[in-house]
Amino acid sequence: MVTTLKKAQRTRQFIIEKAAPLFNQKGFAGTSITDIMEVTKLAKGGVYGNFESKAEICRESFNYLAMDLSDRLDKVVARERTGKQKLFALLDFYEEYLLQDDAGGCPILNFGVEADAAHPVIKEQVNNVIWLFQGRISRIVQQGIEAGEFLDSFPAEEFAIKMFTMLEGALLIGRIQESYEQMRLITGLLKAEIRQYLVMQPSAL
Structure with missing residues (x-):
């Protein structure tokens, strides 16, 4: 029983990992079960034996992609010591991320386009991830203020919204214009705005 359960879990994860890039590149409407069957080499029964619907695969695919991206950002942040270094590392990651087209771009953008009234669960998922990503930025700023690195006037939540929104917008326009x-x-x-809020200490510059 345990072996069977583990095998089913592995198959389910395999389907998610194979289907995720399809949904990210082609969207929910543009991705068919046939597409998923082709990339997984599974029959329709093999796919539907693990998921109730294409919508469920799509939801799980978004979670997989979003959490993978979040983990990568956490690792980028963890390598740095100061608040400035952590924020700059996030910005550098996004600049490099734009160059990586193999996975189809940012899942927050791609899935968010279809996150309307027709897909309320996906809309909620995307919204939760947006709050997660903005929260990461806000915490870094707040920790920097508490450590005496940033001025108290640095508006953590407002800057987090600004930074996240500007980066996602730049990703979208950059992909469209291929620039x-x-x-x-x-x-x-x-980066210039972040520097303006630094407490002027030699170790922080």
Whole structure:
């Protein structure tokens, strides 16, 4: 029984990992069960034996992609010591992320486009991830203020909203125009704003 359960879990995860790039690149409407069957080499019964519907696979695919991206960002942040370094590392990651087209781009953007009234669960999932990503930025700023690195006037929550929104917008426009100019401009402006809130200590510069 345990072996069977583990095998089913592995098959389910395998389907999610194979289907996730499809949904990220083609969207819910553009991805068919046939597409999923082709990339997994499974029959329709093999797919539906693990999921109730295409919508469930889509939801799980978004969770998989979003959490993978979040884990990568956490690792980027963990490598740095100061608040400035952590924020700059996030900005550098997004600038490099734009160059990586193999996975189809940012899942928050791609799934969010279809997160309307027709897909309320996905809409809620995307919204929760947005709060998660903004919260990461806000916490870094707040911790920097508490450590005496940033001025008390640094508006953590407002800056988090601004930074996240500007980066996601730059990702979208950059992919459409096939240009890195917008992202480079945005990251430069955000870094300049961060510097303005630094407490002027030699160790912080």
